[in-house]
Amino acid sequence: MSGKTLYDKIWDAHVVSTDANGESILYIDLHLIHEVTTPQAFAGLRAAHRPVRRPDRTLAVADHNTPTEGQALGVGAVADEEARAQLQALERNVKANGIEFLPMGDPRNGIVHVVGPEQGRTQPGMTIVCGDSHTSTHGAFGSLAQGIGTSEVEHVLATQTLRQMKSKNMRVAFTGTPAPGVGAKDFALALIGRIGTSGGTGHVIEYTGEAIRALSMEGRMTLCNLTIEAGARAGLVAPDETTFAYVMGRPSAPKGAAWDMAVSHWKTFVSDPDARFDSEITVDVSALPPTVTWGTSPEDVVAIDGRVPDPADFAEEKATAIQRALDYMGLTPGQRIDEARVDRVFIGSCTNSRIEDLRAAAAVAAGRKVAAHVSAMIVPGSGLVKEQAESEGLDVIFREAGFDWREPGCSMCLGMNPDRLAPGERCASTSNRNFEGRQGRGGRTHLMSPAMAAAAAIAGRIADVREFG
Amino acid sequence: MTPFTRLDAKAAPLDVANVDTDQIIPKQFLKTVDREGLARGLFYDMRFEVDGSPRAGFVLDDPAFKGAQVLIAGDNFGCGSSREHAPWALLDFGIRCVISTSFADIFYNNCFQNGLLPIALPRDQVRALMGEAKGGNHVFSVDLETQTVTAPSGQTFHFDIDPGRKEKMLGGLDAIGETLQAADDISAYEARRALDQPWLEAAR
Ligand code: SF4
16 A cells, blocks of 8 residues: 555544545634634524634634724724624624634734744644635645635534545645745746646645755745645645744744644654655746746746737637737737836735745845836735834835835735725736736736835836846 | 525526636625625626626626526636635526536535535537527526436536535535534544644643
């Protein structure tokens, strides 16, 4: 019998029972919740008179629709009436059920996928769920982290379990050493460009290879975050010393003797050498250029020195889709991507709003100015990231360069709060989705790394960060 | 959950690939605390202009497809966010079944939680159904019991579905109620875990 994959091991360690059809009841170690995908779940519990089974394994934040200014004024001051009602509903629900809540304005609050790891709630070998597709982020710690819908949120609140069929195993090895200016965001975009947005459907992807071992936790989180854009259920990176060093000392991390016990437990969460994967892919990153998206799907990628596709080069159906995307994006067939002029720059989201992301952007911005026609904003992933950046003087660098320094939240990643694009505006964005209208109706989003977004802000067009050495 | 057994209804062709959940229901409709009333946000940007006036030509607003309960879509339907508002909006509009070549995992799962049947078929079969649906006002039959879709011309395709999901869909079962019957197993699991990983119990 062949060995087990990391996914197999986490799965097996959490199966409560499996029925005749192969559906398992899977125990959930950590349930992260936020204001947008939970009101209906709590309403369902109330209607059925069901309590929350493990409030202690649940953590709530407010992030999706919060404004990125004036947070100290509190929820009562949120101008958008519906957003305010949703935030207040969350407050009532967590209070009634004894769930720990980091409210807007608390420095520990921020984007749910930044807060979990930052507080040490996210730990290797865990099962983690949240009513948000980018829950895959937490896979960076070697935890099985999945996005779920509201009915499942209700199910987890009531039972602390999820009913699920097991997915298949896929391994993606990233080999080689990337060039300076090329990192996790480029790895992810290159992979999605290659396998497509449904390339990972039905699978859990484990990332391996020397390029992954060399990545920081921030980089691994970026990569696992974007795994969902490849259609996979979750992404995983086996925990190692980098992981343990990140978790150690965080508020909810085990301490003292418990720490040693935990680490030896976590070290078992690696794929066996003879583990079998249902599919395998290798990506050599040594020659990988900085990569951006040109279209309206994360699979529409292009190297920074490349050109957008010309529908004339494709068969009919594909050509129609490309033409539709080019029209929406306001691009000419075959044009160089670095000639696209940007109006807005957004550095933030659970993909790229951690301290390392902000440092990378600041390194490009230092001593330079944002182009006069560009409005650029930086939204740290949490209050603590914001404080850390300020203690390093990054806010001063950004402000002097002409960036707008905001308060934490999801912000223009999905534009549920007032931060959004106007029709036709082109944005260099560090977020994860370039769908039509994602950042505002008619808005045009190009996904890229924080350093590339900073370079675009300065150049006033999509630009190659390697020219900003 | 409303059980799903058999459906005889009009099918509307939405011949667009990669319809993501942002397109199915845009963000401004996610601020509700209810499950109902989301039909007004369904495919909003395709159906309405920026100023809110109706946009001509969208298939579900075409009188020929009024009352359609089946949606036949291009490849990879439902990619994107985990918002369950997407199946809620489809159901609220009256759609009970979506047919495509593939579905994003979370969306697929969300459909089953709500009695909306997602059917994945090979490409040539979806194209054939799409072609027939474009013909307009004809009734398609979707039979979950026999796992078949029958087009107006009579051509019938068999679809695969996980037996557990089929059973729940046919019976309209409440997943939480069912899992709670295993409460003793869950408690036993928790007791074992508390011994093996005590740090998870102590800290929070
Ligand atoms: S930042 Fe964007 S992707 Fe991340 S949790 Fe918020 S809305 Fe979702």
